[in-house]
Amino acid sequence: MGLIKSWVVSANSPDCDFPLNNLPYGVFDEGQGARMGVAIGDCVLDVAKVEHGLDAALFAKPEWNAVMAAGPQVWDALRSRLTELLSDETNRAAVEPHLVPLSDVTLKMPFTVSEFTDFYASKNHAFNVGTMFRGPENALPPNWLSIPIGYNGRASSVVVSGTDVRRPWGQLKGPNDELPRFAPCARFDLELEVGAIVGQPSSGMVSVDQAEKMIFGYVLLNDWSARDIQAWEYQPLGPFQAKATATTIGPWIVTRAALEPFRVPTPERERPLLPYLHEPGPMLYDIDLSVGLAPEGKGETIIARTNYSNMYYSAAQQLCHHTTSGCAMRVGDLLGSGTISGTDRDSRGSLLELSWGGREPITLQTGEKRSFLEDGDTLTLYGAAKGDGYRVGFGACTGKVLPAIEQPEWTKEQG
The missing domain is CATH 2.30.30.230 (Fumarylacetoacetase, N-terminal domain)
Structure with missing residues (x-):
């Protein structure tokens, strides 16, 4: 077309x-x-x-x-x-x-968010993160190739592009600390994602085909993450406060109809999926994505470029799986894809991966280095599917990091 x-x-x-x-x-x-x-x-x-x-x-x-x-x-x-x-x-x-x-x-905000669920569905991202913490031989959890892993987040934390994001406080515990301390997050990060918006409700299990038809459209999504808070809190139940600061979505909902010419299949399966997750046709989209980082008062550096087609599970598979317990889906439910990363270093969708856990800082065009986000940094996500002489774009999805609030007196030790 x-x-x-x-x-x-x-x-x-x-x-x-x-x-x-x-x-x-x-x-x-x-x-x-x-x-x-x-x-x-x-x-x-x-x-x-x-x-x-x-x-x-x-x-x-x-x-x-x-x-x-x-x-x-x-x-x-x-x-x-x-x-x-x-x-x-x-x-x-x-x-x-x-x-x-x-x-x-x-x-x-283009719609009222009913519920928010975030997934962990890019294999490259999951492998990178797993390698950092468990080594390449144990990088993927045993269930990863069989099931779209996710967690239920906070609809109240979803904000529209242009909303400032304040650095969170939380419990931190370094590897050599005997006990945790209460302090501002020092390893604040972005996650480059695409969000699928549920446009029709369900009251029971739905197939992948039915799930795909329930999706109204897609938005860019930055699921801000406090990596040091997460490291202490996530075992055994997973992310909680580390993901509750903010989730920024782009202001424009790009419809399924607009993306129809850009359909591509999910990758070959390394392990056969159970029949309920089988797809009737191509369920991903060829959407170029990038991340820009601009320090306070300075120019922007594009720090990552990737593509939505790097996902292992489609939004339709994620939505289908979400309903298997009988979980009812509502109009306005938002499903985050999970961080989207490619195979090359500059295609990684988070600073955790780009800096390899902080051990390999990236260099911006300003000459400054970043392992994680600093106060005053502005993050902008971009995305567009590219056709013959035209592009179907998402606009910019932007947020600026503000300093943590002054510590409340009631959180301090009393003399």
Whole structure:
């Protein structure tokens, strides 16, 4: 498929993240209250103000949850109508007054997150982390090649791009410490992920095929991680406070329909999967991903480049597995892919891997070195699927690290 041309001229540039092929969904505010919008070129369309032929109640709130709940027929009808409105020049006079420059708006949370589950589903990432702590011969847990491993996180910690993230406090215990201490995290990290948004509920087990049809779209996702807090707390039950500081998502939901031309298969299995996890067709996407790091007041260095196709388990497999216990899924549930890493050093999706546990710091273009994040650092995730003369982009997913709060008196030893 090639570029679908729009009368919005900026949407036809091959470098534009938001051509007519994309039409991602978000929420914007230009000072008149938050509203649902669709990105097109360098503008956002106030979707409730155009004639879309759908129930106006779906667009009454500044979030996409009601549209998700309305189901795939409504999703398809809306996309089809938006494509018609923005491609046919005869619609221009009616639609153009409802376009707002992206430079004039603030982007908000695009949907209300019901629940958040994070997975650990990139083999390269799992192997790298396991090698650091257990050696290459025991890098992958015994269950890893059979099951999408995950944990239930906090929906309350999910924030939209542009939200500052404060360095967390927690219990830390070094290998030579007799007892833990309470201190700010010293090994704060990013995790480059893609988040899948559940658009339809379930009340029992669903197949991989059914799960795939339940997914409304995808967002960039940075699951900030306090590695030193995690090292002390995670055994035997896994991440807790180390993952509860913040999870930043991009402001634009890229739909399954927009990504359809970029489908690719999951990798060959080193161990046969149980039948319930078998896929009826290609379930991953060819999406180029990168991470930029900019120290306070300085330029950005791209520290990692990878691709979503490096996943071992697809979002549909993750969602299918999530339901096997009878766990009900809700509209607005968010599934994090887990850190996405490739095979090369510069394709690793976390500083833990890039610096190999802090032992091999990376050098930025400024000449500074990083093993983990420092106060004032701004992290930005980028992602785009690239077609013939166009790209389906996700926009930027950004967060800045602020210093830890001053220690509360009640956390100190009393004399």
